[in-house]
Amino acid sequence: MVCFNFRSLSCLGLCLVLAGSGISQSAGKKPKPPSIAEAKAFLEEAETRLMALSVDASRANWVQSTHITEDTEILSAQANERAIAAGVDFAKRATRFDGLNLPADMARKMKLLKLSLTLAAPSNPKESEELTRLVASMEGTYGKGKYCPEGQEKCLTLEDLTRLLANSRDPKQLLDGWAGWHRIAPPMRNDFKRYVELANKGARELGFADTGAMWRSKYDMPPDAFAKELDRLWNQVRPFYISLHAYVRNRLREKYGDIVPAAGPIPAHLLGNMWAQSWENLYPLVAPKDADPGFDLTEILKKRNTDDRQMVKYGEQFFISLGFEPLPKTFWERSQFVKPRDREVVCHASAWDIDNVDDLRIKMCIDITAEDFNTIHHELGHNFYQRAYNRQPMLFRDSANDGFHEAVGDTIALSITPEYLVKLGLLDKSPNASKDIGLLLKTALEKIAFLPFGLLIDQWRWKVFSGEIPPEKYNETWWQLRQKYQGVAPSVPRTKNDFDPGAKYHVPANVPYTRYFLAHILQFQFHRALAQSAGCQGPLNRCSIYESKEAGRRLSDMLSWGLSKPWPDALEAITGQRQMDATAILDYFAPLQKWLDEQNKGKPVGW
């Protein structure tokens, strides 16, 4: 589940800063160097102003998302522009205090003001305008993208094609849908090339080597050291991914025959998802015999006539059991739980903190399903994080790094074990350990299959931004990386005129992607550590931290720091480790790894 918490400062969407002009000096005279008192006053002004604008923008966005009309769209766009413009202005003005020896918390705030940006526009107004237009236009091309099959009247949207890739088992139909969607991207290719040039120019004006280096600077370590960290984490988990890949390839070969090679990469259109980034739609096809968990949470919830409010109450109860305060009364009055019948809304699940203090809400269109039961626990993770850091100064009201916010919700969702469902009275008896393979395989198809994809998008973009990948090699290197990391390959020939990276939203929309890779690593590391403090002795996949005050105290201490300390401090507070560590994934899936090894015996592994 990828969701969105609105904070104008974190600039999740399109965020621009005009570089350079903030340090322009009036001709001839050198300005007097600023004092620490001036820096303090500047930060106070920035925090007060950004807080007010952020609250305005959140209100406008909430109304827009829960009641879509032309007017609410305009009002929210205006509020966002005001908040972004102020963020840009403060980032520029912050450079005036460069070189001043500030107390640590003030220095951190100055740094955050400058690093909250994902795109730096050059100081030349013409170029800056061109860059804004390019990104808006690429995002528009993506948003309007449709595949219109020849001889058919109806064009297919990405939603239609997503359903097709998830559910069809006809390889011709799948390939047609896959190739059809990828045809939306070549028109973006030249725009993308120009966007890279201009974005780099802006980043260099701010003192970064290129835009990729600017993105990598947000992690409390040198950009190159951060890149090495990611390699190290991937190498920890890669052997397990390769086992999963080999097992799935064999089962797909049984289903589809020779179009799936015995020892090569898997054709990209057969994995149940447009980008092969998550394979859980294949579960019915690859499920182990005799290891079905034997219960269906969706059925149980429906049979009990559980309603949307009760679903959310279950989620809240989890956090209360850890020692958190119940959600405020306004949460229940102001959230959107069900899809209204009389108006258009954005149904994509999200968690909100309207006033950056206590006006917490979720926005969902809840279906009574196991999937939404999970999603509610995930979204409430954001809300409890937001409230935990609400006493921090404005600039520190965010997660320790961008992977943490997503990881916390997912960590809680990992505690939705059969034993937890028994405690809630939803299940009479939890299945024995022989059924774990089914549960683990399902989770692995969702979360482990994601890892190489979560990594490679920015591996490709960093090299594009640095110039290591020239424009004529955009598509070729994209597939080299997809083969190297994911072990997937296209089934129809690609040429240098194709632009397949553009068929994934985050590339045309300029949204960094590494946070999702981090979140997938961190959630297992958090889960292992919290399960230990909860005193869980059993296998990790059966541990739930439900009702553990000790795990809750650890978690809530770290959450309350927000962004005030470097993330290794926050990680240490929960796990005792200062390094991210993917071995928790190996621990969690140990029974599955053993089972996969047996299934893969005598068969090719790797590609």
Ligand SMILES: [Zn+2]
């Ligand atoms: Zn989320």
